[in-house]
Amino acid sequence: xxxxxxxxxxxxxxxxxxxxxxxxxxxxxxxxxxxxxxxxxxxxxxxxxxxxxxxxxxxxxxxxxxxxxxxxxxxxxxxxxxxxxxxxxxxxxxxxxxxxxxxxxxxxxxxxxxxxxxxx
Numbered sequence: 734x735x736x737x738x739x740x741x742x743x744x745x746x747x748x749x750x751x752x753x754x755x756x757x758x759x760x761x762x763x764x765x766x767x768x769x770x771x772x773x774x775x776x777x778x779x780x781x782x783x784x785x786x787x788x789x790x791x792x793x794x795x796x797x798x799x800x801x802x803x804x805x806x807x808x809x810x811x812x813x814x815x816x817x818x819x820x821x822x823x824x825x826x827x828x829x830x831x832x833x834x835x836x837x838x839x840x841x842x843x844x845x846x847x848x849x850x851x852x853x
Contacts, residue, residue, distance in 0.1 A: 771810040780816050787833055794832040
């Protein structure tokens, strides 16, 4: 089961974890001793040991596929069972690592290039 950060008091006075889950939900999931069937991008990132902002990069690279056909501005969910199978595949993990590295190299190169043009 995925561990979270300690609870923080919510505006409602009910303690919630940073995932937005209430303590009762965590207790229920602990009883089941498994992940929820659908994971948010943040939860999927925890399983993959990456940042939540990396998940859309993996979707764009066709390495992850959200459940259903969500509209562009909606919350995307990912199948926990599929993720758990994928993380055991070393080849897939290498593709994920390469896709993220390439994305951030390109992004940083653009930043450096635009900064050098401003200084000239």
